[in-house]
Amino acid sequence: MVLESGEKLGPVTLAYETxxxxxxxxxxxxxxxxxxxxxxxxxxxxxxxxxxIGPSKGLDTNKYFVICSNVIGGCRGSTGPASxxxxxxxxxxxxxxxxxxxxxxHAQTHLIDHLGIExxxxxxxxxxxxxxxxxxxxxxxxxxxxxxxxxxxxKHTPQQIAFNEVGRQAIIxxxxxxxxxxxxxxxxxxxxAVARMIGHITYMSxxxxxxxxxxxxxxxxxxxxxxxxxxxxxxxxYQGDNFVKRFDANSYLYITKAIDYFNILNGNKNLANLFKGxxxxxxxxxxxxDWLYPSYQSQDIVKACKxxxxxxxxxxxxxxxxxxxFLLETExxxxxxxxxxxxxxxxxxxxx
Amino acid sequence: MLDLGCGDGELLSRLINxxxxxxxxxxxxxxxxxxxxxxxxxxxxxxxxxGLSEYAANSFDYVILNQTLQQIKKPDFALKEALRVGKKVxxxxxxxxxxxxxxxIFFKGRVPVTKALPYEWYNTPNLHFLGIADFKEYCxxxxxxxxxxxxxxxxxxxxxxxxxxxxxxxFLLS
Numbered sequence: 064m065v066l067e068s069g070e071k072l073g074p075v076t077l078a079y080e081t082x083x084x085x086x087x088x089x090x091x092x093x094x095x096x097x098x099x100x101x102x103x104x105x106x107x108x109x110x111x112x113x114x115x116i117g118p119s120k121g122l123d124t125n126k127y128f129v130i131c132s133n134v135i136g137g138c139r140g141s142t143g144p145a146s147x148x149x150x151x152x153x154x155x156x157x158x159x160x161x162x163x164x165x166x167x168x169h170a171q172t173h174l175i176d177h178l179g180i181e182x183x184x185x186x187x188x189x190x191x192x193x194x195x196x197x198x199x200x201x202x203x204x205x206x207x208x209x210x211x212x213x214x215x216x217x218k219h220t221p222q223q224i225a226f227n228e229v230g231r232q233a234i235i236x237x238x239x240x241x242x243x244x245x246x247x248x249x250x251x252x253x254x255x256a257v258a259r260m261i262g263h264i265t266y267m268s269x270x271x272x273x274x275x276x277x278x279x280x281x282x283x284x285x286x287x288x289x290x291x292x293x294x295x296x297x298x299x300x301y302q303g304d305n306f307v308k309r310f311d312a313n314s315y316l317y318i319t320k321a322i323d324y325f326n327i328l329n330g331n332k333n334l335a336n337l338f339k340g341x342x343x344x345x346x347x348x349x350x351x352x353d354w355l356y357p358s359y360q361s362q363d364i365v366k367a368c369k370x371x372x373x374x375x376x377x378x379x380x381x382x383x384x385x386x387x388x389f390l391l392e393t394e395x396x397x398x399x400x401x402x403x404x405x406x407x408x409x410x411x412x413x414x415x
Numbered sequence: 416m417l418d419l420g421c422g423d424g425e426l427l428s429r430l431i432n433x434x435x436x437x438x439x440x441x442x443x444x445x446x447x448x449x450x451x452x453x454x455x456x457x458x459x460x461x462x463x464x465x466g467l468s469e470y471a472a473n474s475f476d477y478v479i480l481n482q483t484l485q486q487i488k489k490p491d492f493a494l495k496e497a498l499r500v501g502k503k504v505x506x507x508x509x510x511x512x513x514x515x516x517x518x519x520i521f522f523k524g525r526v527p528v529t530k531a532l533p534y535e536w537y538n539t540p541n542l543h544f545l546g547i548a549d550f551k552e553y554c555x556x557x558x559x560x561x562x563x564x565x566x567x568x569x570x571x572x573x574x575x576x577x578x579x580x581x582x583x584x585x586f587l588l589s
Contacts (some may be wrong), residue, residue, distance in 0.1 A: 239469040344457075365459060374439075378448045399452050406455035408517040 064169060070160040074149070077174050078103045078133035078140025082116060083124035085180075091182050092410060093122055093404075094171070095131040096188030096195040099262070099318055100310060102139035105131035121397035122147065124237040127184065131374040134176055134195075135260045136318050138311035141170075145246060147313045156244030163383065164191070164325045166175075173205070182206050183251060184195070184411065185404060189213035189389035190356065191234040191318070194325050200341055201327055209344045209407040211400060213224040214353050215391040216360035217367065218326035220355070223355065226265050227319040232260030234312045243313050255312040256303030263302050268385030334363070338371035344410070345375040350388035417441070417475045420483030424451035430520050431456070464488045470500040481507040484542045498559065504588040508583050512546035513568075517579075520585060530569065531582035548578040550586065563587040 065071055073165040087094065095112065096107050106116035106129075113120040122129050133141040136159070144159035151158075162403045175183065186199045186207055193215025199207050217222070234240055237254030245251060257277045267275075284292055291297040328337065345368050349361035358379050366376035382388040391398070419426050421440025424447070430436045440458040442448055446452030451458040464487055484490045497504045498545050509531045516527035520556035526536050534541065545553075547566065554561050566573040573581040 065438050192462075255559055341494045346452075362461075369459075370471075374457050375459070376448075376452055376457050377461070378445065380454070381445055402453045402455065409455075 064166075064173070066160055066166045067163045068161055068390070071164075072135070072142065072160055072162075073141045075135060075173075075312035076136065076140070077142070077170050078137075079174055080104055080107075080131050080224070082114075082129040082131075083127055085128040085178075086393045089180050090182070091127045091186045091408070092175075092183050093129045094175070094183050094199075095122070095129055096186065096192035097131065098188070098192050099315075099322065100259075100306065101192070102137070103133040104139075105129070105130045107136065109395075111390065112393075115396060115400070117348045121393065121400040121406075122187070123401070126408075130174070132171045132280060134191075136162040136167070136314060136321060139309075142314050142345075143242065143311065145316055152367040154244075154246040156246065156313060159313070159317060159381060161320060161324075163321050164194045164198050165202065167321065168195050168202060169254070171195070171199075172203060172206075181240060182208055183228065183270045184408060185209045185211060186399070187211035190214075190215055191322050192387065194322065194327075197327050199237070200338060200345070201231045201332075201345060204341045204343065207343045208411060209346070209349065209403070210290045212361075212364060213348045213396070214350055214356045214361070215364070216325075216356055217328055217363055218410075219323050220360075226261060226355070227305045227323055228325070230261050231316050231319060233257035233261070234316060236331075239314075242311065243316070245312075250307065252304075252307045255310065255315060256300070256314075258315055259306040259310075260299040261322045263299055265355045266387045268354065268383055268387055270352060270383040271385055271387070274383070278390055302348060312325045335370045338373050341368075341371060341373050342409050343373065344351035344403075345373055346399060347377045348389070348399065349379045350382045350384070350386070350392065351379055352383050353386045353388060372388040416468075416514065417476045417501065418478060418479045418481070418484070419493065420458075420480065421447075421451065421458060422482075422563075423447050424454050424456045425452070426479070426481060427456050427458075428454045433474050438515045456458045466492065467500050472499050473502050475501040476503065477501055478504045479507075480504065482509070484508050485511075485543045489544065490543055494559075495557075500586065500588065502531065503562070506550075506584075506588060508545065508550070508584055509541075509579065510547050510584050511544040512548075513577060513582055514579050546578050547581060547584040549578075550584060554586075554588065560589050561586055564587055 108115045143157045186196045188196045193212035198214040234254035236252035239249045240251040242405040279294045346392040349358035382392045384391045416438040418440040448460045478497040519527040565578035565585040568582040
């Protein structure tokens, strides 16, 4: 495929999972899109959105055919920097081309075509998944019957870019990174772990950290002076070390860069014409304590929808979990999403 | 139509189901938003006091402010915004100077608690207290045209001395 940068990438593998049954009219398809560190395994054992997807759940797999697509640039089964470069027979490393959210979604359209599906009943995702939802709304409006962008933004802001940059610098500063050509030797584990730790801080809130850890000290305090002493330190280190086991440092660089490039208002678009002509029904969800993707950013999405006369609903869920709320407040989300999808599928049953 | 302060969406869903209007609502309470979504309504969780800047002038045929005006911080601003984005505005509010309220103040020396105004001073959501005469005078001062008005109390319409006897005032403005 030709990327937004003009570079070519291929062959492209895209990992995905499906849940539920596709109906005869192929009119019950919901596409689920994941965030920075997610993958195609959305539900089932250890699925990242297991509390929302399943029989009788928010995305009811008795009714809907749910597809969760991975992203290109990732390291969880799709083509990314750790994949073999057909030109050299070696892993791409940093020879992998820069990718964008637009490229990720472009790759997903091939998946949807491959499955013989024309229209999506709903496209849903949080954080970077929400950016992909917005991209679907703008780039493929005729295929998107409804959209649920959660805890996301029309464009990445300097503060959001700044946190990503610190993460990237931590990886790049790790001597094991070796300009990204570390495959086959030690991985930049320390750098990636630090990047993940920074990420985790931004996903929580002051209140959720206070509640989860307080100032409690670990019982198995490490014997040296600057070992993890407070519980919050132990938690971050554990999350960082664990992440290294399942994620590739180069993918982290490429995906965070794609997020930072994201600005759906690029080109001639402005808030007033962004969603012009979009027929999809939209549900925008934000969380009160999310300071990484503050609710004003979701309100901007709503504003653009209103300006285009798009049928929109907006809810700001009262949660203390911070940005992580989109993965944790699934009870509230379920209530909203279930009823919203009922309305959408009734409309399309009657109208089609 | 746009219903400002649509609450649990009762009026909105009746308008949509019985009158087949194309309507949406704005409401501050998260619980109320959930109730609206459960009925399939399109609603925004938003503070009306922040304005309606994203809507162009005359975006709606009607904007409704039903039992909302007395509960928001800046009713003057909200009404101005409603009149900008709507071709016509329907306002409904409790008449705070209705007879039984006057009776309670005058003879009992108490802040009135009536059927239309069931709250105590310490738990009332109402921030502004107005009567029908006050509202008419306000419209005159602001050059707001009153196209029609209806005054209601339990049992039906009030035609005589509405400022004294009506529990609710309804105005169609432009």
